[in-house]
Amino acid sequence: MELNLTSKLPSAGVSVFARMTALANQHGAINLAQGFPDFNPPDELIEYLYEAALNGMNQYAPMPGLPALREQICNRLENLYAYKADPDHHITVTAGATQALFTILSAFVRPGDKVLIFEPAYDSYAPAVISNGGIPEFIRLQSPDFRIPMDELEDRLKKESFRLILINNPHNPCGSVLTEADIRHIAEITAPYQSILVWDEVYDYLVYDNKSHYSALQNSELMDRSIVVFSMGKTLHNTGWKIGYTVAASYLTQEIRKMHQFTVFSVNTPAQAATAKFMEKQPGFFSQLGSFYQRKRDFFLKQLETSPFDFYVPEGSYFALADYSKWYEGDDESAAAKLVGELGVAAIPISAFYHDGYDPRLLRFCFAKKEETLEAAARRLNGRN
Numbered sequence: 035m036e037l038n039l040t041s042k043l044p045s046a047g048v049s050v051f052a053r054m055t056a057l058a059n060q061h062g063a064i065n066l067a068q069g070f071p072d073f074n075p076p077d078e079l080i081e082y083l084y085e086a087a088l089n090g091m092n093q094y095a096p097m098p099g100l101p102a103l104r105e106q107i108c109n110r111l112e113n114l115y116a117y118k119a120d121p122d123h124h125i126t127v128t129a130g131a132t133q134a135l136f137t138i139l140s141a142f143v144r145p146g147d148k149v150l151i152f153e154p155a156y157d158s159y160a161p162a163v164i165s166n167g168g169i170p171e172f173i174r175l176q177s178p179d180f181r182i183p184m185d186e187l188e189d190r191l192k193k194e195s196f197r198l199i200l201i202n203n204p205h206n207p208c209g210s211v212l213t214e215a216d217i218r219h220i221a222e223i224t225a226p227y228q229s230i231l232v233w234d235e236v237y238d239y240l241v242y243d244n245k246s247h248y249s250a251l252q253n254s255e256l257m258d259r260s261i262v263v264f265s266m267g268k269t270l271h272n273t274g275w276k277i278g279y280t281v282a283a284s285y286l287t288q289e290i291r292k293m294h295q296f297t298v299f300s301v302n303t304p305a306q307a308a309t310a311k312f313m314e315k316q317p318g319f320f321s322q323l324g325s326f327y328q329r330k331r332d333f334f335l336k337q338l339e340t341s342p343f344d345f346y347v348p349e350g351s352y353f354a355l356a357d358y359s360k361w362y363e364g365d366d367e368s369a370a371a372k373l374v375g376e377l378g379v380a381a382i383p384i385s386a387f388y389h390d391g392y393d394p395r396l397l398r399f400c401f402a403k404k405e406e407t408l409e410a411a412a413r414r415l416n417g418r419n
């Protein structure tokens with residue numbers, strides 16, 4: 035007989051990503067649902083991984099991350115954002131951004147603490163808050179361009195106290211990007227309060243149309259009370275390697291590391307070594323990432339101009355949202371199912387990114403795919419097989 039247990043996450047079922055992937059497989063559909071590339075990381079990176087494993091990098095790495103990787107991360111942060119980080123006190127390597135976020139929440143959220151989330155939101159945020167005894171509170175991003183409603187934020191801050199505020203920039207699934215002025219505005223209105231700001235900047239290289247990502251790292255006042263989270267998986271086309279990191283002032287890093295030490299402790303050693311070597315030897319790879327993904331975005335969206343789907347042009351990330359209402363009048367879950375069944379393309383229904391099932395009738399398509407995959411998907415979305 036089973037034990038009498040109460041789930042800590044009673045409403046969490048199989049994720050929408052797993053459901054859509056299973057449907058895609060069942061129908062032999064092209065899977066633009068899950069957010070990962072269908073192409074390999076650079077060959078050199080794979081060679082460095084092999085070399086690291088062959089040369090004995092196979093035991094626990096130091097708890098905060100391999101020194102060589104933290105060193106490379108500091109160089110990157112200084113070159114891109116003029117942020118001078120100390121590898122010993124400001125950087126912690128994690129098993130991807132998801133673990134970084136969970137560890138941050140474990141380190142700072144006590145039972146009953148409120149955490150503010152902007153929706154639509156990456157699906158791990160609210161469950162990670164709840165697992166740690168916190169209470170997720172929500173603000174909806176404003177249509178049509180998915181901006182943060184600053185007046186509402188200011189109003190909520192006056193009325194409630196938030197232990198943490200989670201901000202994703204560039205944004206998944208909306209593809210919106212915060213400007214320097216937005217970040218200054220957020221800094222101003224949050225300044226009087228004791229909230230830690232957590233910036234999920236995993237898509238920081240993926241900003242298009244000659245704009246560049248403005249990081250919270252560029253605002254020194256904010257960095258006294260912020261933690262910034264990055265993911266190598268989104269950068270090196272290797273989401274399966276699960277390498278991420280946090281950047282924060284030492285008093286915050288100290289608490290993150292306490293929690294990291296007793297949960298994950300140490301992140302994949304050869305993958306860290308290979309990443310560090312790649313960052314050192316192939317700096318050119320990173321500077322072309324924005325144009326690499328912009329070409330994919332433009333290639334995909336151009337072919338869909340004549341389709342019944344109205345695509346938003348994302349400013350960043352590798353996702354594009356489409357309004358499907360000219361093609362189908364039902365809710366987004368059934369639209370996604372119909373898309374797989376009738377057109378043979380899998381996408382994510384956006385209601386999955388809202389805690390209350392709010393349905394703006396949009397589907398999310400991932401364009402981190404080979405041109406041939408994007409071309410075949412676009413053909414199907416245009417009703418041609």
Ligand SMILES: Cc1ncc(COP(=O)(O)O)c(C=O)c1O
Nearest residue numbers: 069130131132156206265267278
């Ligand atoms: C906004 C956002 N944050 C975090 C993550 C997770 O990153 P990682 O694969 O490094 O855990 C993702 C992955 O899709 C994401 O889209």
